[in-house]
Amino acid sequence: xxxxxxxxxxxxxxxxxxxxxxxxxxxxxxxxxxxxxxxxxxxxxxxxxxxxxxxxxxxxxxxxxxxxxxxxxxxxxxxxxxxxxxxxxxxxxxxxxxxxxxxxxxxxxxxxxxxxxxxxxxxxxxxxxxxxxxxxxxxxxxxxxxxxxxxxxxxxxxxxxxxxxxxxxxxxxxxxxxxxxxxxxxxxxxxxxxxxxxxxxxxxxxxxxxxxxxxxxxxxxxxxxxxxxxxxxxxxxxxxxxxxxxxxxxxxxxxxxxxxxxxxxxxxxxxxxxxxxxxxxxxxxxxxxxxxxxxxxxxxxxxxxxxxxxxxxxxxxxxxxxxxxxxxxxxxxxxxxxxxxxxxxxxxxxxxxxxxxxxxxxxxxxxxxx
Amino acid sequence: xxxxxxxxxxxxxxxxxxxxxxxxxxxxxxxxxxxxxxxxxxxxxxxxxxxxxxxxxxxxxxxxxxxxxxxxxxxxxxxxxxxxxxxxxxxxxxxxxxxxxxxxxxxxxxxxxxxxxxxxxxxxxxxxxxxxxxxxxxxxxxxxxxxxxxxxxxxxxxxxxxxxxxxxxxxxxxxxxxxxxxxxxxxxxxxxxxxxxxxxxxxxxxxxxxxxxxxxxxxxxxxxxxxxxxxxxxxxxxxxxxxxxxxxxxxxxxxxxxxxxxxxxxxxxxxxxxxxxxxxx
Ligand SMILES: Nc1ncnc2c1ncn2[C@@H]1O[C@H](COP(=O)(O)OP(=O)(O)OP(=O)(O)O)[C@@H](O)[C@H]1O
Ligand SMILES: [Mg+2]
Numbered sequence: 265x266x267x268x269x270x271x272x273x274x275x276x277x278x279x280x281x282x283x284x285x286x287x288x289x290x291x292x293x294x295x296x297x298x299x300x301x302x303x304x305x306x307x308x309x310x311x312x313x314x315x316x317x318x319x320x321x322x323x324x325x326x327x328x329x330x331x332x333x334x335x336x337x338x339x340x341x342x343x344x345x346x347x348x349x350x351x352x353x354x355x356x357x358x359x360x361x362x363x364x365x366x367x368x369x370x371x372x373x374x375x376x377x378x379x380x381x382x383x384x385x386x387x388x389x390x391x392x393x394x395x396x397x398x399x400x401x402x403x404x405x406x407x408x409x410x411x412x413x414x415x416x417x418x419x420x421x422x423x424x425x426x427x428x429x430x431x432x433x434x435x436x437x438x439x440x441x442x443x444x445x446x447x448x449x450x451x452x453x454x455x456x457x458x459x460x461x462x463x464x465x466x467x468x469x470x471x472x473x474x475x476x477x478x479x480x481x482x483x484x485x486x487x488x489x490x491x492x493x494x495x496x497x498x499x500x501x502x503x504x505x506x507x508x509x510x511x512x513x514x515x516x517x518x519x520x521x522x523x524x525x526x527x528x529x530x531x532x533x534x535x536x537x538x539x540x541x542x543x544x545x546x547x548x549x550x551x552x553x554x555x556x557x558x559x560x561x562x563x564x565x566x567x568x569x570x571x572x573x574x575x576x577x578x579x580x581x582x583x584x585x586x587x588x589x590x591x592x593x594x595x596x597x598x599x600x601x602x603x604x605x606x607x608x609x610x611x612x613x614x615x616x617x618x619x620x621x622x623x624x625x626x627x628x629x630x631x632x633x634x
Numbered sequence: 635x636x637x638x639x640x641x642x643x644x645x646x647x648x649x650x651x652x653x654x655x656x657x658x659x660x661x662x663x664x665x666x667x668x669x670x671x672x673x674x675x676x677x678x679x680x681x682x683x684x685x686x687x688x689x690x691x692x693x694x695x696x697x698x699x700x701x702x703x704x705x706x707x708x709x710x711x712x713x714x715x716x717x718x719x720x721x722x723x724x725x726x727x728x729x730x731x732x733x734x735x736x737x738x739x740x741x742x743x744x745x746x747x748x749x750x751x752x753x754x755x756x757x758x759x760x761x762x763x764x765x766x767x768x769x770x771x772x773x774x775x776x777x778x779x780x781x782x783x784x785x786x787x788x789x790x791x792x793x794x795x796x797x798x799x800x801x802x803x804x805x806x807x808x809x810x811x812x813x814x815x816x817x818x819x820x821x822x823x824x825x826x827x828x829x830x831x832x833x834x835x836x837x838x839x840x841x842x843x844x845x846x847x848x849x850x851x852x853x854x855x856x857x858x859x860x861x862x863x864x865x866x867x868x869x870x871x872x873x874x875x876x877x878x879x880x881x882x883x884x885x886x887x888x889x890x891x892x893x894x895x896x897x898x899x900x901x902x903x904x905x906x907x908x909x910x911x912x913x914x915x
Contacts, residue, residue, distance in 0.1 A: 272735045548749070
């Protein structure tokens with residue numbers, strides 16, 4: 265019976281292409297949209313995840329970077345350094361502003377880095393130097409490409425000219441990029457020498473970072489200390505909050521498209537084979553045998569469509585990395601699970617109407633020439 | 635070897651209700667012995683297909699009883715009937731009714747698989763049957779690539795694969811040319827005789843009369859005495875002897891005609907070339 269479904273499926277090539285293609289399209293829609301946002305989530309936490317820090321210390325109650333400011337007194341640095349188990353402390357200054365080159369204006373996290381900072385600098389360099397001295401900056405490679413500038417060219421940050429000395433990779437996302445300048449330049453431009461934004465902390469690998477984070481909060485006033493993973497997940501939440509509704513809506517649309525296409529093709533296929541199901545009934549097939557065929561038919565097409573959809577999305581994600589757009593697709597396990605279950609639901613619903621059709625077939629019709 | 639008896643007693647089938655009610659079969663009784671080949675003939679609309687469907691447990695009689703080996707199959711619950719059809723009956727149809735998506739071997743084997751046979755055995759049995767029917771070279775063909783005669787042989791293989799007690803065929807030669815049709819029916823007869831299976835054939839086809847052990851005439855939903863029926867030698871219609879609108883005596887034989895026109899044509903032929911009729915049965 266399953267073999268019959270298989271043969272019925274491949275017998276009509278056009279119907280096969282429509283049903284499988286429709287499901288593939290719908291699943292690609294769901295998957296790639298998920299992947300876009302997963303990609304954005306990953307990109308948006310790229311700076312935090314690649315900072316090299318075990319713990320992030322920020323102004324009290326500030327729990328992430330995106331669309332926030334954090335400001336602490338410089339005295340916090342020495343307070344934190346006194347806590348046992350801490351090996352390195354790197355203060356950074358941070359705000360969101362523009363990297364301007366001619367008419368090109370690109371939003372960026374501007375990071376003020378101390379000289380020889382062991383953490384918080386660019387982690388993957390395409391070209392040039394990885395630390396900025398006075399009057400110098402390291403900007404993202406894609407932004408440079410977009411603005412048609414390179415090493416040695418000037419850009420404007422916070423109203424002042426900086427010379428590009430390095431191009432970093434993996435430092436763009438859908439919304440902004442990261443640009444690094446020296447902390448002394450940052451202070452000058454900002455006009456506040458007693459303030460820092462975050463402390464990046466490296467601890468003794470024998471120690472537990474959550475213990476030390478708790479110790480920091482207990483011993484230093486007016487700060488919040490989070491292990492990097494927590495800080496990063498706080499940052500991700502910002503994206504999630506923005507994207508959940510869009511994703512839910514698009515998922516639903518994708519689901520409906522898949523369902524409509526499948527329900528229609530399974531139905532027409534069953535109609536097309538109606539008389540054959542009647543013959544099988546007359547010969548002695550039980551309804552349950554015929555239901556099996558219909559369910560296998562819809563399951564098979566949905567699964568092939570799903571596999572195709574996953575393949576297309578993977579292919580898209582590979583193509584996108586080659587295109588070097590600000591967009592990356594990251595396919596998550598959760599999202600795979602989601603489309604798989606959506607497919608199963610689609611297969612099940614698509615089979616309902618045809619099954620009703622078959623149940624109502626009168627085997628006596630075989631003798632009546634259909 | 636299977637040997638079963640089918641007994642039909644006082645079976646009636648009515649379609650519809652009230653003014654649209656049709657008595658398709660009226661109070662028919664019939665008994666088919668193991669290995670017997672029965673041909674049911676009769677005019678269009680006389681209830682042949684209706685009767686055959688009831689014999690094959692596809693349709694329930696309105697009244698009366700059908701017994702197979704003593705079991706009253708006409709009283710079985712609806713969801714018990716597929717099982718009976720699957721194991722006790724083999725069906726052969728006018729338009730073959732093969733599944734277009736399957737190869738002919740799969741068409742045959744699938745029916746055995748439905749009856750619970752393992753795929754390998756079902757295929758093996760299917761191959762043997764198809765070989766025996768001269769289709770060994772066509773096992774992996776799809777039905778659309780076969781001639782009508784080949785398709786009907788596939789249908790015979792399919793009807794035989796579950797070793798049914800009875801084979802039921804509705805107009806099995808209607809879509810075949812006369813020579814092939816006759817050959818196929820002879821083939822079916824030989825198999826049935828060898829394996830002691832009963833066969834009930836419904837047909838208009840006068841040319842297959844010689845393969846039957848017994849011929850029944852159904853008219854208006856009732857069996858009529860076959861002896862009282864004669865075939866018009868010109869148009870091939872059957873006519874009741876007593877009510878024939880025209881008759882003709884020639885060299886000691888009596889010919890019956892459906893109308894005077896047929897008799898005149900017959901007489902003309904006789905005059906012209908001394909041949910009896912234009913059709914020979
Ligand atoms: N499902 C049905 N509903 C109502 N009437 C029916 C139905 N099936 C058959 N009939 C009627 O019952 C009568 C007998 O039909 P049946 O098909 O048994 O005749 P038949 O002898 O097989 O005819 P033919 O030689 O043309 O195939 C006809 O008058 C037909 O119109
Ligand atoms: Mg009929």
